[in-house]
Structures are given as C-alpha cells and as structure tokens.
Amino acid sequence: MSHDGREVRIHSVGATQDEGCVLFLEEIGGARLLPIVAGLNEGKALALKASGLELPRPMTHDLMLSLVEATGFSVVRVLISELREDVFYARVVLEKDGHELSVDARPSDALNVAIRAACPIFVADEVFEKADLLMKPISGSDVAKFRAELESTDPSEAFKALEGKPAPREP
C-alpha cells in the first residue's frame, strides 16, 4: 500500500487476435490481476526486455531511460493513475535531489520504462475499483498452505468462528 495506490508487478503479456496485446499486472500481496490492452509494439518491447535478451543497440525505451538518466534524474516509480472512458492513463515519476515531477504516459510505455528502471509500479485504488479485474488462479503452493493451516487449526476455534452466523438451511 502507498499514497499512490496498490503496488503491482508485471504478471504476463498476452497477444490478442487483432494485433494488440494485453499486459497483466499482478497485485503484490493480493489476488487481483489487472488486464490492460495495449499496442503490439509496446507489448513486444516489454516481453523482449522481460526475456533478458541483450540487444546490440538500444531499443526505443532503452533510449528513453538513457536520456532521463543523462539529465541526472531517476525514474522512481510508475503509476497507473486513471481509467476514464475505457482508457487507462499512467504517469512516469522522475526524481532528482528530492524534487519529484511526473509526466503523462500510456501505461504500456510507462511499464516499459519501469521494467528498465527496475522501479516500483503502482495502480491507483480508483483504477482497481473501476476496472474489470481477474483473480489469480490458485496455485499448488496456495493449496499446500491452506492444507497446512487446516491441519493446525483447533476445531473448537473453527466452531467458535461460526457462532452467531445463521445455520445453513436444508435444501
């Protein structure tokens, strides 16, 4: 949690049938996934960087970060700030000597900058409330954790937790 919203990380990138792509952001410490539709080029640039492949020449977003850093500023975070009429808005936040400033960007560009700057990514609470979200699938380790919790649970505690709740009706 932060004054900017919930922290997320890039979960995955998927291609759509109409030459676009979907960037999935994963809530850190939560189960929500935020899908953001983006252009194929920006999705490719993100996937390429995430793959760890080193290219001989700077790609467009590499140049973007180099230019910022050459000025003495750092990219300190990226924020998916707004969802308005089905369009996501983002801001890239720069900092130098304690002075912060932010610039309007498309989320796909902002995320490409974030992955290169290795800076945190936030999603405004309002965006999480308005967006169509997905929930992360339950993983094997989630199931194992639930089993372990169940085994260590005192049954009398479980019954106590149910007290006061309406009894389930017979069908």
Added chain:
Amino acid sequence: MSHDGREVRIHSVGATQDEGCVLFLEEIGGARLLPIVAGLNEGKALALKASGLELPRPMTHDLMLSLVEATGFSVVRVLISELREDVFYARVVLEKDGHELSVDARPSDALNVAIRAACPIFVADEVFEKADLLMKPISGSDVAKFRAELESTDPSEAFKALEGKPAPREP
C-alpha cells in the same frame, strides 16, 4: 555545414518488402540522399508524426521528448555520427544552461526525437563518405533555374570557361 557535419532534413520514408523501412535523409543545399534502413515501427512513428495527425494519447517518442523537457533540458540537435559494419549510429544532443550532453541512439529513434523537437539533424562527413548514397532527381524547378541561367549567360564567358580544357576528341 557545421562542426558536426552536413545538415540534412527528412526527405521521405519508404517500406521494404521484409517488414522494414528506409528513411531517406536529404542534404540541405546539396543533391545527396542518405538512405538508412530501420524498423517498421520507427518508420511508422516518423511517418505518423510527419503526417501532422494529432493522436489523443502521447506515442512513445512523444513521451521521450516530454520526459526530457520535464527535466529542463532541450533536444538541440541530432547527429548521424557513425557507420560501422553496415550499422548507422546516432546521438541525441541535449542542452541546459549552456551545458551539452549526448546519448547513443539508433538513427530511427534519433530522427523521431528530432522531428518532434523540431531541431536540426546533421550527418557526419565520414558517414556521407562511407555510405551508399543516392542523388536527388532533378526537379522541374531545377530545370527552369538552369534554363534561366543559360539564357542570362554571355557566350564569351562560356567559351572562356572552356579555355585550357582539352578539346573533345572525335569519336
């Protein structure tokens, strides 16, 4: 002419068959055209900007310029600096308070920045010497200008200019 080389402007952008494109740079005050092969995305971004079409959201290179300008720096020029093993190299030159710095870039990104910053573009003399060049086709106005010069020429001056040159041989 400049300490950086010859000034050029963007002449045109052409698509190649293999999903790439060619950016043609035109020498200002000269007849040489420098073709630079680039990626299709960067070529499209350049053509889109050159078309004057206003888009609702900042494209990638628009964000790049916004970030630079937010830091207080300006993009003052772009230089196609080097041609090595068939690869063109470029530099984007930033300036603030008389202090200049430059950053390594691919020519296609550098030109996309230049067209947005409306800054001059230079090509190093060495690049013009090493590259495969084209010559600009003669235009109707070139022909008209040559005719006007011819009509205003004193024939005795023309003969004087030929003096000392070897007489053409009969075939």
